[in-house]
Amino acid sequence: MKYIANKEISSIYEEAAKKLQETREFKTIKIEPTNLKDCYILTPQVFGDIRGGLDQIDIEPLEALGFQGVKKVIRSTNPKRGVIRGMHLQKGNFSQTKVVRCINGKVMDVVIDLREDSPTFGDWTGVELSPENNRSLYVPRGFAHGYLAAEDNTNFLYLVDNFYNKPSEAGLLYNDQDINIDWKSIFESYGIDESELLFSDKDKVHPTLYGLKQIEKDDLVSRRHEIIETIKDGLLAEKEQLELLKIERRVSDIDNVIGKLSNPKTLALTNGE
Numbered sequence: 001m002k003y004i005a006n007k008e009i010s011s012i013y014e015e016a017a018k019k020l021q022e023t024r025e026f027k028t029i030k031i032e033p034t035n036l037k038d039c040y041i042l043t044p045q046v047f048g049d050i051r052g053g054l055d056q057i058d059i060e061p062l063e064a065l066g067f068q069g070v071k072k073v074i075r076s077t078n079p080k081r082g083v084i085r086g087m088h089l090q091k092g093n094f095s096q097t098k099v100v101r102c103i104n105g106k107v108m109d110v111v112i113d114l115r116e117d118s119p120t121f122g123d124w125t126g127v128e129l130s131p132e133n134n135r136s137l138y139v140p141r142g143f144a145h146g147y148l149a150a151e152d153n154t155n156f157l158y159l160v161d162n163f164y165n166k167p168s169e170a171g172l173l174y175n176d177q178d179i180n181i182d183w184k185s186i187f188e189s190y191g192i193d194e195s196e197l198l199f200s201d202k203d204k205v206h207p208t209l210y211g212l213k214q215i216e217k218d219d220l221v222s223r224r225h226e227i228i229e230t231i232k233d234g235l236l237a238e239k240e241q242l243e244l245l246k247i248e249r250r251v252s253d254i255d256n257v258i259g260k261l262s263n264p265k266t267l268a269l270t271n272g273e
Contacts, residue, residue: 002133004108004182005035005125013037025061034125036113038140040065041127042099046134055134057099065138067097067161074158078105078149082196086146086203087112087172094168095141096160102129105154107147108186112172112179114209115142116257122209124181144172148183150190171206174199178209178261210261217254220247 013033017040020031032041044055059070076085087110090096100109110126128150129135139145147156175183187194207215224247227240236244 002128003034003126004185006123006180006182007035007120009033009035020061020064023064025058025064029057029061031061034127036111036120036123036125036143037118038066039111039113039125039143040138042136042138043134044136057136062099062138062159066140067099067138067159069161070159071163072158072160074160075103076156076158078154078156079152080196080198081105081149081152081154081190082192083149083154083198084146084174084203085200086110086174087144087206088146089114089142089144089170089172090162090165090168091170092168094162094165096162097141098139098143098145098161099136099159100129100139100145100147101136101157103131103155103157105149105151106130106190107149107154107156108190109137109145109147110181110186111137111139111146112144112181113142114144114172115140116253118142122179124179126181126186146174148186148190148192150192170212171203172212173206173208174203176208208261210258213254213258213261217251217258220251220254223247224251 010033013035017031017033020026020040028045030043030045032043033039034041042057042061044057046055059067063069078085102109107129108126109129110124112124113120113122115121127135127137129137129147149156172179175181224244227236227244227247230236230240
């Protein structure tokens with residue numbers, strides 16, 4: 001399995017990738033669209049001889065896509081196949097763009113567009129990454145990211161353009177029914193039984209998208225109560241008035257999203273626990 005998604009690739013995204021391919025920044029890199037806006041598959045040209053091969057992705061094409069400079073390089077190791085890491089993201093000022101690559105073994109890399117102003121909000125895509133296909137996946141800010149290790153001894157590399165910030169981290173349950181990632185087909189394509197799946201304790205208890213939005217709404221409502229309690233003589237400072245207005249607008253936006261979601265309950269993980 002090389003690629004799996006919940007929707008076909010739009011001709012708009014195909015055209016955007018074609019225009020990027022024609023620029024000098026992508027002279028030595030093949031860029032392919034996915035079904036998600038701003039999310040691309042990158043395959044660098046390999047220069048080889050009898051010793052082996054050499055390839056590189058320069059910072060210029062990444063910056064052309066919106067990457068804001070490498071702040072950290074992260075490597076994860078997965079001794080056993082069936083490891084699922086995800087779905088992870090950072091919010092607000094600490095959101096991250098990622099460029100991810102498999103340097104040993106094989107993964108099915110899966111991302112979800114969680115940008116509410118995006119035409120592909122709530123959609124997902126999965127791209128197989130391995131040293132053999134030499135692909136990287138460009139994952140914009142506002143996406144949740146995760147992967148399945150499809151082979152033993154799989155090593156995975158991340159380039160990120162923002163630092164880790166614990167208060168800003170968030171996660172989404174990997175099998176949220178509202179997202180409906182086709183994990184069954186992915187597992188079958190690699191001959192992985194669901195009894196083999198391995199998760200961290202943290203990844204087992206991530207909320208669904210419904211739950212994630214409800215958490216944000218609850219935090220905003222709590223802050224609204226704090227502001228209202230500061231009112232003196234029926235008056236509220238201009239700064240607090242503006243904050244209150246922003247809160248009301250954001251709560252309304254969240255309610256609109258929640259109203260479109262069908263599954264408020266958390267699913268049980270299917271790894272025998």
